[in-house]
Amino acid sequence: MTMRELAHMVAMMPPNFPGAACIREPQAFDPRGRGEGHGRRVCPRHVYAKDLCALCPHLSPCREWALHYHADYPKESGPVIGGLTDQERIDTRRRLRITVKVAA
Numbered sequence: 553m554t555m556r557e558l559a560h561m562v563a564m565m566p567p568n569f570p571g572a573a574c575i576r577e578p579q580a581f582d583p584r585g586r587g588e589g590h591g592r593r594v595c596p597r598h599v600y601a602k603d604l605c606a607l608c609p610h611l612s613p614c615r616e617w618a619l620h621y622h623a624d625y626p627k628e629s630g631p632v633i634g635g636l637t638d639q640e641r642i643d644t645r646r647r648l649r650i651t652v653k654v655a656a
C-alpha cells in the first residue's frame with residue numbers, strides 16, 4: 553500500500569467524536585430497514601436521530617466529513633450522519649456541487 557492509498561483510507565474512515573449520541577444509540581442512525589420507507593420520506597427513527605444530531609457539539613465537522621467522504625447511493629438506504637439522511641446529503645452535495653472523495 554502506498555502512502556497516498558493509506559492517507560486516502562484514513563480520510564475515508566468516519567472521525568471519532570467522543571460522547572456523540574450516535575455512539576451511545578447507534579441503532580437510531582442505522583440505515584432504514586424494510587417497511588421504514590425510502591426516498592425523501594424520513595422515517596420516525598431517523599427523525600429522532602436527526603434531533604440527536606441537532607444537539608451534538610460535533611455537528612459541523614461531522615456533517616463536513618459526511619458530505620465529502622461518505623458515499624451515498626440513491627437507490628439504497630443510508631444512515632443518518634451529521635444531521636442529514638442519505639437523500640438530504642445527496643441533495644446538499646448536488647446543490648453545493650460537492651463531489652465525494654472515494655478511493656479510485
Ligand code: SF4
Binds near residue numbers: 632634
Ligand atoms: S452530528 Fe450526529 S452523526 Fe455526527 S457525531 Fe454527532 S450525533 Fe453522531
